[in-house]
Amino acid sequence: MSDNAPARTEDVPAPEHAVTLAGTTAAPTLFENPGMPVHVHRMADSDPRAAKRAERQVATMFVLSMVGTLVFLVSYFAVDLDDVVHIPFIGDTLLQNLLLGCGLGFGMLFIGLGAVHWAKTLMPDEEVVEERHDLRSSDETRADAVAVLAEGGETSGIGRRPLIKLTLGGALGLFGLPFIVGLRDLGPMPGDWLSTTFWETGMRLVSDPELAPIKASDVTIGSVFHVMPEGIDQTDDVLEQQAKAAVILIRLDPTDIKNSKELDWGYEGIVAYSKICTHVGCPVGLYEQQTHHLLCPCHQSTFDVTDDCKVIFGPAHRRLPQLAISVDDEGYLVARQPFQEAVGPSFPERGQRHPVKGQSS
Known part of the structure; x- marks a missing residue:
C-alpha cells in the first residue's frame, strides 16, 4: 500500500464509546441527555x-x-x-x-x-404529564x-x-x-324590501331599455318583450329596483295554456313573469318558442311557460312569480296588481306578500 493511500475502514479501531449492534459499529454517542432543567421558582x-x-x-x-x-x-x-x-x-x-x-x-x-x-x-x-387513556372514561x-x-x-x-x-x-x-x-x-333592517318590487296596480308595462309603453296589439304569438314598470327610471335606487322588477312578456296561443290561474292573470294569451330566476337570481331570458320553455343560462333551470312557469329541470325549487296584467283604455298593457309573492331566489323566512288561494309557491 502506498504511503499516500487512505487507510481502510477495517484498519481504523472503533472508539471506546461506540455501541456495537449485531456485529456492526453504530454512530458514537456524542451528547448526553441533559434531562429536565432545574425548576426555578418565581x-x-x-x-x-x-x-x-x-x-x-x-x-x-x-x-x-x-x-x-x-x-x-x-x-x-x-x-x-x-x-x-x-x-x-x-x-x-x-x-x-x-x-x-x-x-x-x-x-x-x-x-x-x-x-x-x-x-x-x-x-x-x-x-404536568397526562397518560393517554380510553376514549370513554369511567364515571x-x-x-x-x-x-x-x-x-x-x-x-x-x-x-x-x-x-x-x-x-x-x-x-x-x-x-x-x-x-x-x-x-x-x-345599514337599516331590510324589512319587506326583499319581498316587494316597484310594481303597483295600474302601472304600464314599458320595454327595456327603451321604456316605451307596450300595446297588446304589438305583442304577437311567439314574440318576447323584456319589460319594466313605467316610472322606474325616476327612482333614486333605480338599479336595485330594476334588479327586482324585471319581467319577461310572452304571447301564447290561449289553447296552449294548461293552467287556469295563468290564463286568468294574463290577457288574451299574453303572460308576464318575473325575469329573476328563483335559484340564485340570474336573468331568465332564453325562450324556446317551439317548446315554450324559459331557460336560465347560469345553471340551466328550465320553466314551462304553458304551465304557470313551473320548474321542469335544474336546481330551482320554485316557479317564476306571475304578474297579473290587463289593458287600459288606450290599449296599453298595465299591471292589475303587484307581484303576489316575492321574486327572486329563496331566503330564510320568505313568505308570500299576499297569499293567493290556489297559487303555488
Whole structure:
C-alpha cells in the first residue's frame, strides 16, 4: 500500500464509546441527555408582595384595555367624520379612523398582554404529564376530571383574586361592544324590501331599455318583450329596483295554456313573469318558442311557460312569480296588481306578500 493511500475502514479501531449492534459499529454517542432543567421558582411563588404586585400589573393591563375600548366607542359617536389630523411621516388621515383603530387595537392588545402576564407570573408553571387513556372514561374518572377542572380554577387564582376577576370581566365585556356597535354600519333592517318590487296596480308595462309603453296589439304569438314598470327610471335606487322588477312578456296561443290561474292573470294569451330566476337570481331570458320553455343560462333551470312557469329541470325549487296584467283604455298593457309573492331566489323566512288561494309557491 502506498504511503499516500487512505487507510481502510477495517484498519481504523472503533472508539471506546461506540455501541456495537449485531456485529456492526453504530454512530458514537456524542451528547448526553441533559434531562429536565432545574425548576426555578418565581418571586410571586414565595413572596406575597411580589404576587400582589403582579396582580396589580395584570389588573392595570385589563383597565388599559377598557380605556382603549371606551376610546373606540366615544370616537365612533362623538368624533366628526370629516375631522382630519396630520401625522408625521404618514400625512393627513381621518381622526375618527385613527381613534377607532387605536382604540380597538389597544383594547385587544392589553387583554392579551394581561392574560400572558397573568399566566407567567401567577398561574402554576410546573409541567404536568397526562397518560393517554380510553376514549370513554369511567364515571369515577369523569368525576375526577371535573374535580381537576375545579382545582385548576382554584390554582389559577381567579376565585382568590377578585381584582383580576373584575377587571378581566370588564375588559372582555367592553371589548365585545365595538363589534355590536359596528353592526350599525351594515345599514337599516331590510324589512319587506326583499319581498316587494316597484310594481303597483295600474302601472304600464314599458320595454327595456327603451321604456316605451307596450300595446297588446304589438305583442304577437311567439314574440318576447323584456319589460319594466313605467316610472322606474325616476327612482333614486333605480338599479336595485330594476334588479327586482324585471319581467319577461310572452304571447301564447290561449289553447296552449294548461293552467287556469295563468290564463286568468294574463290577457288574451299574453303572460308576464318575473325575469329573476328563483335559484340564485340570474336573468331568465332564453325562450324556446317551439317548446315554450324559459331557460336560465347560469345553471340551466328550465320553466314551462304553458304551465304557470313551473320548474321542469335544474336546481330551482320554485316557479317564476306571475304578474297579473290587463289593458287600459288606450290599449296599453298595465299591471292589475303587484307581484303576489316575492321574486327572486329563496331566503330564510320568505313568505308570500299576499297569499293567493290556489297559487303555488
